Amino acid sequence: MNKKFLTIPLLALSLLATAQQKTDQAIDQKVKTLLGKMTLEEKVGQMAQITMDVITNGKDRFSSYEPVALNQQQLEHALVKYKVGSVLNTANNRARTPQVWHQIINKIQETGKGRLKIPVLYGIDAIHGTTYTAGATMFPQQIGQAAARNRNLVYKGAEITAYETRASAIPWNFSPVLDLAPDPRFPRQWETFGEDPFLISELGVQMIKGFEGNNIADPYRVASCLKHFIGYQVSASGKDRTPAYIPDHVLRDHHLPPFKAAIEAGAHSIMINSGVINGVPVHANYHLLTKLLREELGFKGLIVTDWGDIENLHTRDKVAKDHKEAIMLAINAGIDMSMIAYDYERFCDNLIALVKEGKVKESRIDDAVTNILTLKYKLGLFEKAVYDLKQYPKFGSKEFEQAAYQSAAESITLLKNKGDILPLKKGIKLLVTGPNANSMRTLNGGWTYSWQGEKVEEFAAKYNTILEAVSAKAGKENVTFVEGVSYKMDGKYYEEFENGMDKAVTAAKDADAIVLCLGENSYTESPGNLSDLYISDLQTQLAQKLGATGKPIILVLNEGRPRLISKFEAQMAGVLQTYLPGNFGGDALADILFGDINPSGKLPYNYPKFPNSLVGYNHKPSENRTVMEGVYNYDAEYNPQYEFGFGLSYTTFKYDNLKLSAEKINSDQELTVSVEVSNTGNREGKEVVELYLSDLYATLTPDSKRLRGFEKINLKPGEKQTVIFKLGKKDFSFTHLDGKSVVEPGEFSIKIGSLKKNFNIN
Ligand code: BGC
Numbered sequence: 001m002n003k004k005f006l007t008i009p010l011l012a013l014s015l016l017a018t019a020q021q022k023t024d025q026a027i028d029q030k031v032k033t034l035l036g037k038m039t040l041e042e043k044v045g046q047m048a049q050i051t052m053d054v055i056t057n058g059k060d061r062f063s064s065y066e067p068v069a070l071n072q073q074q075l076e077h078a079l080v081k082y083k084v085g086s087v088l089n090t091a092n093n094r095a096r097t098p099q100v101w102h103q104i105i106n107k108i109q110e111t112g113k114g115r116l117k118i119p120v121l122y123g124i125d126a127i128h129g130t131t132y133t134a135g136a137t138m139f140p141q142q143i144g145q146a147a148a149r150n151r152n153l154v155y156k157g158a159e160i161t162a163y164e165t166r167a168s169a170i171p172w173n174f175s176p177v178l179d180l181a182p183d184p185r186f187p188r189q190w191e192t193f194g195e196d197p198f199l200i201s202e203l204g205v206q207m208i209k210g211f212e213g214n215n216i217a218d219p220y221r222v223a224s225c226l227k228h229f230i231g232y233q234v235s236a237s238g239k240d241r242t243p244a245y246i247p248d249h250v251l252r253d254h255h256l257p258p259f260k261a262a263i264e265a266g267a268h269s270i271m272i273n274s275g276v277i278n279g280v281p282v283h284a285n286y287h288l289l290t291k292l293l294r295e296e297l298g299f300k301g302l303i304v305t306d307w308g309d310i311e312n313l314h315t316r317d318k319v320a321k322d323h324k325e326a327i328m329l330a331i332n333a334g335i336d337m338s339m340i341a342y343d344y345e346r347f348c349d350n351l352i353a354l355v356k357e358g359k360v361k362e363s364r365i366d367d368a369v370t371n372i373l374t375l376k377y378k379l380g381l382f383e384k385a386v387y388d389l390k391q392y393p394k395f396g397s398k399e400f401e402q403a404a405y406q407s408a409a410e411s412i413t414l415l416k417n418k419g420d421i422l423p424l425k426k427g428i429k430l431l432v433t434g435p436n437a438n439s440m441r442t443l444n445g446g447w448t449y450s451w452q453g454e455k456v457e458e459f460a461a462k463y464n465t466i467l468e469a470v471s472a473k474a475g476k477e478n479v480t481f482v483e484g485v486s487y488k489m490d491g492k493y494y495e496e497f498e499n500g501m502d503k504a505v506t507a508a509k510d511a512d513a514i515v516l517c518l519g520e521n522s523y524t525e526s527p528g529n530l531s532d533l534y535i536s537d538l539q540t541q542l543a544q545k546l547g548a549t550g551k552p553i554i555l556v557l558n559e560g561r562p563r564l565i566s567k568f569e570a571q572m573a574g575v576l577q578t579y580l581p582g583n584f585g586g587d588a589l590a591d592i593l594f595g596d597i598n599p600s601g602k603l604p605y606n607y608p609k610f611p612n613s614l615v616g617y618n619h620k621p622s623e624n625r626t627v628m629e630g631v632y633n634y635d636a637e638y639n640p641q642y643e644f645g646f647g648l649s650y651t652t653f654k655y656d657n658l659k660l661s662a663e664k665i666n667s668d669q670e671l672t673v674s675v676e677v678s679n680t681g682n683r684e685g686k687e688v689v690e691l692y693l694s695d696l697y698a699t700l701t702p703d704s705k706r707l708r709g710f711e712k713i714n715l716k717p718g719e720k721q722t723v724i725f726k727l728g729k730k731d732f733s734f735t736h737l738d739g740k741s742v743v744e745p746g747e748f749s750i751k752i753g754s755l756k757k758n759f760n761i762n
Contacts, residue, residue, distance in 0.1 A: 016214070027377045031370055037116060040362070043369045044351045045083025046118070047331075049304065051341045052091040052104075054078060061342050064091035068100065070107050079112035079120065082348050085372060086121040086337060088174075090132040095449040095459055097134045098168050102389055105169035109385045119381035121372070123172040123225070123304075127191060127447045128582060129157075129404070130164040134449070134459055137164060137400040137583075141445050142177060142203075143560070144411035144579035146193035146604035147647070149688040150712050151206045153407045158210025160400045162222045167392035171216075171379045174225045174271060176207040178258040182616045184608060185238030187528025190445055190560035190580050192233065194604025195616050195644060197254050198707045201261040208267045216268060217380030219387045226262050227271035228306060230288060231255050235275060240526040241316075243276040249700070249735040251277075260297055268375055269302040272335070274309050281317045283309045284326075289334030302371045304337040305330065310347070311340075324350040331360050336368035401584065408581040408588035410686065410712075413601030414648040416575035421552050423595025423650060424513065430474055431551075433484045433504045434517035434542065435496060436558040438467040442487075445560055445580035446524030452493065453522030460583055466517050466556065469586035473594050480507045485538045493523040494530075496538050501545060508549045515593070516546060516572075519559030522580075528560070533611045535563040547571030556589065562607040566641060577603070595650065600686035600712070602647040609641040617644035618703040645690050645707075651681030651717065655689075655753035664760045667732060667743035671759065673725045675752045679715035688712045689723045692751045693731060696758075698744050700734065705751065732761060 035043075055074045056064035068091045078084045087108060090096060096104070105122055112120040130136035139145065139157045148154075158176075165173055178200055181192035193200040204226075211224040231251060235242040246255065259270075272289070273282040282288055283305055293299050313319050313326035320326035327350050330338070340347045354360040376382065394400060414422070424430075436442045440463055441456040449459040464472065471479045484504035488495040508514055518539045534540065546553055547568055554574035555565070558581075569575070576592065576599070578585055591597040606617050615623045615638060624638035654677070661672035677689055691709035695702040709725035732743045749758045 031373045046085035048084045049086035051089045056091045088123040095132045095134045101168040119385040125174045126165045127175045133168045135396040140411045141580040143190040147601035148410035154206040155210040158207045167395045169386045173222045179233040181233045184561040197257040200258040205265045223268040225269040228273040232273040239529045252735040274306040284329040286333040405584035408584045413577040414599040418573045421573040429512045431511035431514045436519045437517035438465045443585040463583040464586040466586045469590035473590040484542045487521040493521045514553045517556045543568040566609045598650045598685040606640040607642040649685045651683040651685040653687045654680045658755040671727045678720035694749045696747045
């Protein structure tokens, strides 16, 4: 680029940085002054966060009467007497209109500011759109956004979510989830960007930028909250909130990079992992919270607990003999704010006593409160905590819906297309069947209008289910619907019942093809714990019986994690993974089925074939052995049903001319890699070009490969594009047992598509 053109943006950038520095200094000064005026009680109150049910009319603290209304007495007890500084969540686990949100939060702000006029910090889980606001735009869950591999779409989705969250008078969002999620057994894999640290880092940064913009005081931006620091989704049992065992070098190489990148991108808050690592609950881990997060990563924002997790140190994990000791351990480890949820009096009274007894230093309290007040200032809450609803004319607009549709369309992943069964021909007679065929709940998943997603049908009636969208596209007269198997809509999320399986088989005989919609009902967290990774027995039976008819079947998966389908996959002609695509997933799928959209999603995880073969794409060499070695009959066959990065298109792409800028480099030199990609088919299409790096020999057995670059490009038929990647020290390195990052000299290999080239590091 011409230097003349570079100087202007650089100048603008440096002016911006200086202005930012000045604002930050001014805020530091204001915080210091304010802190100097606060009593211990006021400071401790700032560190307390309660859930909305606690301050509403209701029979107890755990639920609210409808229509929801704040209870003045409870409100004053919490916010005035106890000086609680933060509130989260909705009441009664139910979405509210923006108008109701404004009424509630205005009243909270009015009552809560107290003698020092400190605004209340309201937080919510707006994780794929503004979860708890009726009429908000619902995007694919993060796992689908990871499949789309499109940085711009992630940014745009977060920007819209920030807008609609602020339109609901809420400035703080508990998102994104940056957990490494290599385990399909875990009930929250769908809340993540999948199993690769590089992919998570790249998309996480975009999400943060979309939420926060350049200035979180902007009335259309929110503060993000990275979660769940760190190592949450790799519990040994595969169940939620159970212990994990993570060696330090694995933590650093695989779990840390997304958090590090997010902190460098300026994220303003972070939530702690509810679980236990190597025997120590993370909420009580001084080494992780203070040494690693604060001192090594230099994180300056607010550290908040997860729900009730200080209490858990005593009641669940038994590392504290009582609640008071639990509070001491957590605050001394580095927690700034406790998401207490309910019993705030116990937290505040105990913490005040601990300071008076010298068991928690007042300097630690000052430090925590500084972080909280700084965030409140940075969000502009002292000037204006709630903006007029009229400032948000785009809330739930067509423009926003279009972005959600686009994201869904790019996320859906074509995994099989035998005999080019897809796209379907116009006029084809279809049987649409399966428990996920006619459900908005399953398209959205958890954290949609309610925690477990159980209230979706009530709020999302105007959007199209798969059945509705396919019927609109194919013509109603061409579609027969028999559910075959149904989810029970109350009770456990996984309970199902037989609902006309034989009728579905009979109907199949009159159809040209079957669209079989299988997967899971909605869930999150512990209610989604799983004991059997195979897709349910009833759904398996339905698939097998339909398979026996010999009619071509297009299997549409709609699930939060890859449930095993190997008992019938061979009987399927086509397979499409929709993940949890949100309110426009039905429309996007129908457009893909009939060829109006060319699929471009790529798997963000390995789709396993068997329950005892759950290794990730970046497994170790010894995890990929099929032959007898020495005296051992070594059964470590690497056999995913579909591999990370896999996804078909209706067109074909060809990769040529993989070039490296050098065959030998020093470890601190940059390597430029280029490759030509052409569309050799007869349709326009998007391709995700992925670069994998392998360190061939290393002192610690190396990962077989690591994703180190990806670009999504669009090519017309016959069109060709050169894609360029730059690699550096960070990409070549790995962590030794002593926690130090190193680049070991030797041979490395680069793989893009099926092309491969080696180079050496001196
Ligand atoms: C979840 C968090 C969430 C918090 C607040 C917890 O149960 O683990 O992800 O942000 O609740 O709703």
